[in-house]
Amino acid sequence: MCLSAGLILALGGCTETGKTGSKLRNQEKDGGVVEKSSFGYAMDYDVKLPGVGATSTDDVIQVTFTTEGGDFDVDVNPVNSNMIAFCSTRFSKNPQIFIANLGEGSVVQKTFDPAHSYIQPKFSPDGNRLAFASNCSGLSWDIFEINTFGKSAMTSVTGELRDTDEFHPTYAPDGFNKIGFSVIAANRNRIGIKDRLTGELLYLSTEGLYPEWSPKGDKIVFQQARHIGDPIYHIGCVDVEMTPARNADGGVRSLKRVANGKSEDCTIYNLRTGDEKTLVESGDWAAINPAWSPDGKYLAFATVKKSDAAIKENRRFAGDDIWVKDLADGSISTVTTDTACDWNPTWSKDGKIYFSSNRKGPKNIFAVFPKFLVDKPEMAVTPEPKSVPVAGPQDGK
Amino acid sequence: MRKLYIIMLTAVLITGCTDSSPKKARMECFDPLDRVRTVAVLPVLNLAPDKSMNEMDLGNAIADEMTKLNRFHVTYPGDAAKSLSQKGVTFANGAVVMPGAAVKSATVRSEEWGKIINDGPGLEADTDQVAPASTGTLDPNLQYRRLAQMLNVDAVLVTRISMFDPYQARMALDAELILSDSAAFSSQEITMLSASGTAFARRDQQGERAFWWMSDVFDSEQKNTRARILAFSQRYYTREHALGPKIFLRVMSRFYDFVAYEMSRDLAIVTNPKRYAPEYEQAEKQAGLKKDKNNQYSLSYN
Numbered sequence: 001m002c003l004s005a006g007l008i009l010a011l012g013g014c015t016e017t018g019k020t021g022s023k024l025r026n027q028e029k030d031g032g033v034v035e036k037s038s039f040g041y042a043m044d045y046d047v048k049l050p051g052v053g054a055t056s057t058d059d060v061i062q063v064t065f066t067t068e069g070g071d072f073d074v075d076v077n078p079v080n081s082n083m084i085a086f087c088s089t090r091f092s093k094n095p096q097i098f099i100a101n102l103g104e105g106s107v108v109q110k111t112f113d114p115a116h117s118y119i120q121p122k123f124s125p126d127g128n129r130l131a132f133a134s135n136c137s138g139l140s141w142d143i144f145e146i147n148t149f150g151k152s153a154m155t156s157v158t159g160e161l162r163d164t165d166e167f168h169p170t171y172a173p174d175g176f177n178k179i180g181f182s183v184i185a186a187n188r189n190r191i192g193i194k195d196r197l198t199g200e201l202l203y204l205s206t207e208g209l210y211p212e213w214s215p216k217g218d219k220i221v222f223q224q225a226r227h228i229g230d231p232i233y234h235i236g237c238v239d240v241e242m243t244p245a246r247n248a249d250g251g252v253r254s255l256k257r258v259a260n261g262k263s264e265d266c267t268i269y270n271l272r273t274g275d276e277k278t279l280v281e282s283g284d285w286a287a288i289n290p291a292w293s294p295d296g297k298y299l300a301f302a303t304v305k306k307s308d309a310a311i312k313e314n315r316r317f318a319g320d321d322i323w324v325k326d327l328a329d330g331s332i333s334t335v336t337t338d339t340a341c342d343w344n345p346t347w348s349k350d351g352k353i354y355f356s357s358n359r360k361g362p363k364n365i366f367a368v369f370p371k372f373l374v375d376k377p378e379m380a381v382t383p384e385p386k387s388v389p390v391a392g393p394q395d396g397k
Numbered sequence: 398m399r400k401l402y403i404i405m406l407t408a409v410l411i412t413g414c415t416d417s418s419p420k421k422a423r424m425e426c427f428d429p430l431d432r433v434r435t436v437a438v439l440p441v442l443n444l445a446p447d448k449s450m451n452e453m454d455l456g457n458a459i460a461d462e463m464t465k466l467n468r469f470h471v472t473y474p475g476d477a478a479k480s481l482s483q484k485g486v487t488f489a490n491g492a493v494v495m496p497g498a499a500v501k502s503a504t505v506r507s508e509e510w511g512k513i514i515n516d517g518p519g520l521e522a523d524t525d526q527v528a529p530a531s532t533g534t535l536d537p538n539l540q541y542r543r544l545a546q547m548l549n550v551d552a553v554l555v556t557r558i559s560m561f562d563p564y565q566a567r568m569a570l571d572a573e574l575i576l577s578d579s580a581a582f583s584s585q586e587i588t589m590l591s592a593s594g595t596a597f598a599r600r601d602q603q604g605e606r607a608f609w610w611m612s613d614v615f616d617s618e619q620k621n622t623r624a625r626i627l628a629f630s631q632r633y634y635t636r637e638h639a640l641g642p643k644i645f646l647r648v649m650s651r652f653y654d655f656v657a658y659e660m661s662r663d664l665a666i667v668t669n670p671k672r673y674a675p676e677y678e679q680a681e682k683q684a685g686l687k688k689d690k691n692n693q694y695s696l697s698y699n
Contacts, residue, residue, distance in 0.1 A: 072591075073591070094584055095584065095588070117587075119584075119587065133587075135584070141582060141587065165587075167582075167587060189596075225595070225596035230595060231595055231596040232594050232596075233594055233595070285594070286594030286595065288593070288594055289591070289592075303594075304592075304593070304595075305594055316593070316595050317592065317594070317595065318593075319592045320594075344592070
């Protein structure tokens with residue numbers, strides 16, 4: 001009697017996940033995978049290639065499926081929510097940049113240099129350029145750019161900075177022609193901003209890492225370590241104002257630039273910092289990797305050593321869960337709850353949050369639609385009209 | 398008894414089938430020397446009043462010992478000096494003389510850190526405000542890093558002698574291994590940083606880019622140094638070893654070899670104790686040395 005009960009209990013425990021898996025496989029066999037998660041979000045991916053695709057096991061959707069190495073540092077094209085860029089060690093020890101089109105199920109490797117690392121890809125606001133960090137110069141980490149589509153030579157953004165490491169690029173909204181990045185040198189973490197028209201380089205007076213420019217361009221959010229006790233990270237935010245630079249006669253300063261075979265006048269902007277405040281802070285756990293929602297109303301971030309599992313394992317150097325802060329009312333809500341490590345969230349235009357996780361073993365890219373956004377059909381931000389011409393991607397500068 | 402078997406079997410089945418074990422975060426460890434593949438031993442800078450030292454012999458001995466570690470491709474001081482002299486860098490009177498262009502570029506870059514945005518006006522900072530530096534000295538650390546970049550190596554070993562007495566066989570020396578790049582982060586480190594909840598200090602941050610350094614006085618009259626000379630001669634000069642430290646040091650180049658051996662031993666053990674400490678300790682045991690309660694070697698030979 002006892003033996004039977006034990007066997008039933010044991011077998012029940014063994015096959016629970018198996019049932020779920022077979023159910024999903026059957027649905028896929030039926031063709032046209034359109035799966036509704038428990039929160040009403042429909043996945044419309046119908047092609048699945050080895051290594052890239054999309055299946056749903058729960059409200060969290062696995063997007064990449066590498067079994068060798070890992071996929072991480074994901075970013076979603078702001079124009080096309082089906083296009084993601086990520087870096088991966090699936091083919092080499094040093095990470096390389098890949099672009100996957102989830103709608104088509106295609107994946108394209110963009111960098112081919114196994115001797116060096118290419119990390120933290122970031123799409124430009126128009127989706128045509130891709131910035132990333134690399135140590136390919138052999139001297140320091142620098143920011144480079146390539147075209148999203150087709151082949152192009154790498155353009156160095158911060159190549160002249162040989163004594164500092166620059167990484168994690170973030171673009172100002174289209175038209176401002178500025179790119180921000182983390183800079184580390186001599187124990188100081190700074191946020192650098194380079195004007196891509198004039199080449200002028202400035203640093204924010206605040207300390208910070210992993211800057212993210214808000215969709216409207218009026219704020220920069222970043223993570224910052226406290227200087228007392230355990231130097232855990234919290235998330236800070238600084239207001240920035242960009243005003244057109246003026247000549248001595250009061251006219252707007254501009255430069256001519258040739259882009260896509262057309263010559264155009266591009267306005268030069270000055271940047272001024274404003275108030276600085278802390279958005280997410282706790283004395284017990286860390287908040288890292290801030291990411292704006294497309295409408296600028298929410299902030300996704302990863303926590304460290306917040307969940308019970310993370311506290312139990314004393315995980316100080318690995319992400320824990322993804323959370324979202326509603327900037328209107330200040331509330332924070334959990335998006336993922338798995339005991340594995342989730343970090344590096346980024347939003348797509350349609351409101352999904354993509355992130356890196358090792359919940360299935362190797363690091364892979366996952367996506368989730370936050371529960372509280374089910375009733376919000378459109379999150380895309382509408383850029384505010386500007387009085388100056390909006391410039392396209394910069395080529396060959 | 399049968400009931401006991403059933404309970405045990407049930408327990409085994411349950412624990413075997415449920416995957417309730419929490420997932421472990423993978424911690425990545427790194428050896429700071431892992432990314433250093435090429436090292437140039439710069440000509441020894443002799444700041445001692447006694448100029449009878451043969452700096453090139455000492456430099457070559459150091460390069461020999463670095464080569465024996467089997468970790469780096471080593472550029473010898475002669476080659477390094479020749480290569481640098483072609484770029485206008487010379488070594489004279491215990492100092493490095495760098496061309497103005499190298500000093501200027503380094504100074505301008507370090508000045509860039511001064512261009513910080515603060516609230517208010519003054520945002521249109523002009524790059525030309527940075528005064529060009531045609532002469533002057535650089536921060537030593539920056540200077541040696543620049544030399545490493547000129548030599549296209551991962552690190553340079555800088556050795557300075559502040560005291561030398563050939564008759565007593567005595568030498569005061571300090572040495573630093575300085576990384577060429579400012580890529581303070583390896584790929585593993587920067588990946589780890591992106592998921593880290595705590596600001597972590599890089600192991601090579603101390604002293605900027607010098608992640609190993611030593612400062613020591615080697616005095617052959619000291620009992621402890623004699624013990625170490627004995628261990629060294631036991632390992633490399635088996636025949637002369639039996640003569641004892643004093644006679645062994647009659648040839649000055651052996652003293653250089655000993656100092657170089659001590660340097661490379663310290664570098665190896667500090668940076669990778671697991672790999673190198675047992676090897677050196679075994680050699681020291683074979684030489685009849687044992688550590689006393691103050692962690693100093695005692696000498697069985699007198």
